[in-house]
Amino acid sequence: MNKRKGYVFVWPIYTRIIHWLIASSFALAFIFSLKENLLNLHVAVGIIFGLMLLYRIIWGFVGPQYAKFSTFKLSLSKLKLYFLEKVQNRWRNIPAGHNAASSWFTIIVLGVGSIISITGLLLYGIQEGKGYLGYLNDEYYMYMFILFDIHMYASYTLLVWVIIHISGVLIEHFYHKTGMVFAMTTGYKKTQGEDSKTGKYKSGLTYIFLIISAMVFFVSTDGKYNPFVLSKYKQHDYKREALVYDAECSACHKLYPPFMLPDTSWDRIKDGLSNHFGDEISPTMKKEDNRISLNEQKVIFNYLKRHSADKSTREISVKVMKSLDGARGRKSITKIKYWKDVHANIASDVFRSENVKRKANCFACHKNFEKGVIEDIDISIP
Template identity: 55%
Template sequence: MNKKPGFVFVWPIGTRIIHWMFALSFSAAFFTSFYEYMLHDHVALGFIFTIMLFYRIIWGFIGPEYAKFKTFKLRPSQLKHYFVEKVQNRWRKIPAGHNPASSWFTVWAMIVGTFIVISGLLLYGIQEAKGALSYLNDDYTQYIFILELIHRYASYLFVVWATIHILGVFIEQFWHKTNMVFAMISGYKKTDGKDTEVSTMLAMFAFGSIVLAIATYFFIISSNYNFLTLQKYREIDYAQEHMVFHRDCGDCHKVYPPHVLPEESWRLIMATLDNHRGEKITEDNITMHAQESILNYLVENSAEHSTREVAVKTMHSLGDIRPKAITKTPYWRETHKDIPRSVYKTKKVKDKSNCFACHKDFEYGLLDDMNIIYRD
């Protein structure tokens, strides 16, 4: 017998928590994706989403009655009938479990979600060289552009999808008056059917997944150096790597890592040292021998020879051009287009070429999104 007359218990607490964690982690991950320096939070939220997604797929096979895939109404004729009925009648009987529209929604959300999760994990490994898949950065950087497209457009699709779902729920709530909004809160639907039952095993599985998701979130948030977040690249000690480069090119500013510009750009910079950003650098400052040695070092470690994100994306953005400055590369312009020019005039920054003011690990050859200081 049903515990509440006139109502059916369809969504047990585990299902409801997971539904909201899925929705909230997606929304928050979507929001943080617009800010590079929030990548860490984005990834932590993405892991909640990932665990919830896996959980939901398994739940579809072993879970309680109304959550099982085999109860889904996926025939096109059912969907058509659902909409015809919806348009014709203000009042209709609603099914206890998923209706045809929400069955389709759930299946598509899982498919699109899977694309988002896999492309995201691969991007984190290949592009950011971080986490358990960071070793993929060695060989697969040519795929970051396609992965980024998949990740981006799959998530836009998810937003469109979720919006339709929310509209559908509101139509149910306010036009058909089926009290749909409260079903995912209280667990009860106003309809006929049997109350759902959750075995202890299933309940443990549901709560295990929730705890795992929350624990993973805090594990990621708390450290940039655990196995889920660690970057393949370590700090470079340029004094150790190339003493002359560090000493002579580090005289007026901290040294710029060689992998941010291509070979030809370094040749241009080294060939025009007598007019280097208004400074006249001659043999008296840096001997010819030292200049040659520095150029060799720059060329050997130029962007062409690196699989770091900045190197790959700079090369990709350059095409045939070889500018004399990092700030003239299309990639640099694109990544800094939202920063107001006035920021570069502040006492701390002084010049847009002063990367070190905002990227506090740049002098060690890194550009971790977590280490960007400037925030507007």
């Protein structure tokens, strides 16, 4: 007996929630990925996307009948027939559950979506040193570039796939007049078959996933204490770890974190202190700011080289080292190819503006840079 005559109740509220959460979290993750400083939000909705996929996969085994993988129509001849009927517009008798096209569609979304989620989590751990996989940051070199490419191309593939899906639904709705658009909103399809039923356990499972997803969202957007997004790096506190550096090198500019430059660059800066970007620094200068004893210089540069880019797995260090490609480090990071590449889209008058003044004034646009924090979410051009 059907609740509504001529219609079958195919998609219970839970299936519809999964569907729309997967769709919206993917769309939002895509939008948030377009701007660097939205990485936290990107990760938050990304985790929800992954959780919902996982839930959809479980739902495919224990969910209500039409959502079950066992009812999917995966034979190629059925798929061919589906398109043949569509092209000839003699397609009226729609199945209650997934048709051949939407069966394949769902399987591919789950597959490609899982690839996106897994590479995303890995990237977050390996590249950013964050989250539960932050410890993988040590293996950084090996996987970094290929992972990013997989993550990105899989996302574009899914986007194209979704556009095809939406077109298919609209064609069915308006051209074949199947009322398909309403299926995922009201849950009803105009066809024959049994109404779908969900019991207490299945509802419970859904609530658990929804609550976890909501929690993930709120905790992921705040990275200070939360292990999902916590950085494995401690912030530099030069007063504690490098007193001389803090005292002697902070007179004219904020302190540059040691890991941003390779050993060879620190050597060049040390050897060039008598003309340090136009300033003379030596043990005999009258002005206290410019007077740094040889012994202090030794201590300072020993510290800087102990924590230089050569020894760090931070994203900036690895990319700076890679971009040198065997060449000697420059005196300024702004002369290194990697730096030029990431800042290529910033107009040169932005660097000359009142609030920035110089390219090397990293501190103006990268909040907390002197503590060694280069977070995407901290970037803002003043």
